[in-house]
Amino acid sequence: MKQPIKLKGCIAILAAAGFAAVAHADPDEDQLTVNGEIEMVTEVDAPAHMENLDTIYSGWRFRSDETQAFQMDDFDNPAMIFVEAAAETWDIADGFEGKSCSSCHNDIESMAGVRAVYPKWSETAGEVRTLEHQINDCRENRMGAEKWKYTGGDMAAMVGLISSVSRGLPINVAIDGPAQETWEKGKEIYYTRYGQLELSCANCHEDSYGMMIRADHLSQGQINGFPTYRLKNTKLNSVHARFKGCVRDTRAHTFKPGGPEFIALELYVASRANGLSVEGPSVRN
Amino acid sequence: MKHLFSGAVLAAFAATAANADTVAPKDVVFEDGAVAASLSGAAGNAQEGAKIMNKGAGNCIACHEVSDLSNLPFHGEIGPPLDGAADRWSEAELRGIVANAKVMFEGTMMPSFYKTDGFVRLGDAYTGKAHEGEVAPLLSAQQIEDVVAYLMTLKEE
Numbered sequence: 422m423k424q425p426i427k428l429k430g431c432i433a434i435l436a437a438a439g440f441a442a443v444a445h446a447d448p449d450e451d452q453l454t455v456n457g458e459i460e461m462v463t464e465v466d467a468p469a470h471m472e473n474l475d476t477i478y479s480g481w482r483f484r485s486d487e488t489q490a491f492q493m494d495d496f497d498n499p500a501m502i503f504v505e506a507a508a509e510t511w512d513i514a515d516g517f518e519g520k521s522c523s524s525c526h527n528d529i530e531s532m533a534g535v536r537a538v539y540p541k542w543s544e545t546a547g548e549v550r551t552l553e554h555q556i557n558d559c560r561e562n563r564m565g566a567e568k569w570k571y572t573g574g575d576m577a578a579m580v581g582l583i584s585s586v587s588r589g590l591p592i593n594v595a596i597d598g599p600a601q602e603t604w605e606k607g608k609e610i611y612y613t614r615y616g617q618l619e620l621s622c623a624n625c626h627e628d629s630y631g632m633m634i635r636a637d638h639l640s641q642g643q644i645n646g647f648p649t650y651r652l653k654n655t656k657l658n659s660v661h662a663r664f665k666g667c668v669r670d671t672r673a674h675t676f677k678p679g680g681p682e683f684i685a686l687e688l689y690v691a692s693r694a695n696g697l698s699v700e701g702p703s704v705r706n
Numbered sequence: 707m708k709h710l711f712s713g714a715v716l717a718a719f720a721a722t723a724a725n726a727d728t729v730a731p732k733d734v735v736f737e738d739g740a741v742a743a744s745l746s747g748a749a750g751n752a753q754e755g756a757k758i759m760n761k762g763a764g765n766c767i768a769c770h771e772v773s774d775l776s777n778l779p780f781h782g783e784i785g786p787p788l789d790g791a792a793d794r795w796s797e798a799e800l801r802g803i804v805a806n807a808k809v810m811f812e813g814t815m816m817p818s819f820y821k822t823d824g825f826v827r828l829g830d831a832y833t834g835k836a837h838e839g840e841v842a843p844l845l846s847a848q849q850i851e852d853v854v855a856y857l858m859t860l861k862e863e
Contacts, residue, residue, distance in 0.1 A: 615827050617837075617844060618817045628815065629784050635768040636780040669834035674827040 607689025616673025755856025
């Protein structure tokens with residue numbers, strides 16, 4: 422089994438070879454099965470719309486063995502504490518309609534398959550919607566409850582719960598028909614070099630995945646694992662919060678979580694994972 | 707991820723801007739990607755340059771490996787290793803590459819360290835907020851000279 426590059430190995434190689442022959446730490450060869458039963462596709466041919474990559478990989482393949490292990494069993498996955506809390510929320514009535522999620526949707530298992538197709542065109546809204554928008558739409562308009570903060574804890578936990586029942590299913594977001602315009606806009610954002618460092622998503626996650634940037638082993642920046650529990654901040658992190666962090670790190674003026682630019686970007690980035698398994702809630706460093 | 711570049715760029719800029727011989731970012735003349743004369747009008751200090759290669763405003767080793775700096779952890783792999791850079795490039799070429807690598811290497815991922823315009827959604831450092839007011843380059847003229855002086859020490863032959 423190939424090991425992902427770690428600091429110690431790295432320094433040893435550097436010292437021995439005088440830096441000359443440092444190979445790129447490609448995704449490792451590990452395979453992901455969760456709870457001994459959910460087989461995850463972490464590597465697959467890139468979808469036809471992708472021009473510059475032949476193979477797509479889950480971010481899990483770029484993490485250390487230690488970080489990977491957290492995600493292999495729900496008892497070890499710290500994200501599951503949040504998911505359990507959301508499972509309780511699912512049945513608790515909120516808002517002036519006196520309804521809970523389960524009043525309309527019954528069991529959480531009824532949500533199997535949903536995570537895999539979002540963001541998605543909403544006929545009623547006449548726009549592309551993320552799962553977060555859909556959840557807030559239910560809260561406001563069907564429950565008469567307060568909206569949750571887009572990247573807040575309640576929201577991330579509920580998205581985590583809804584993702585968890587789709588684990589193992591292939592991501593399959595639609596990019597044609599009415600969604601196409603939004604997808605094109607997301608693609609443009611993906612390839613724009615923002616900020617004073619003039620870096621695009623593609624610079625890091627398409628041109629340089631597998632390489633180290635300072636202490637970070639760059640993945641393809643896929644979102645099939647979201648929400649992610651990060652060991653670094655010990656909470657569930659939503660897609661738009663991650664986008665915001667990456668844009669901020671180019672010394673750029675970021676976009677607003679939940680806003681039209683990040684919705685478009687999410688649709689585009691999700692489509693780059695079409696074929697990989699839904700992994701959320703995953704564990705990353 | 708860690709911030710690629712941070713530090714008191716503004717202060718450094720203000721300090722060197724006082725020097726009458728400083729060439730402003732917009733006035734730098736590139737010839738085949740190279741810049742002939744010192745941007746600050748003064749010589750560079752290689753020791754200061756070595757510091758800039760690490761964290762802070764330069765953070766060159768985020769993307770480049772440098773054996774001479776192997777005491778520092780975490781060198782990146784995005785750009786070529788800089789060992790022997792002075793054998794491959796002249797001082798003027800190195801100055802041009804550090805000031806604005808995109809002139810020498812079209813479309814390169816390497817940031818332009820002595821440039822103040824043409825950015826898309828320029829932020830206020832790493833706050834994620836919009837930038838307001840005058841734009842300081844990532845490195846001051848003297849810092850560019852210091853880095854170039856350090857790169858000139860990277861000889862293998």
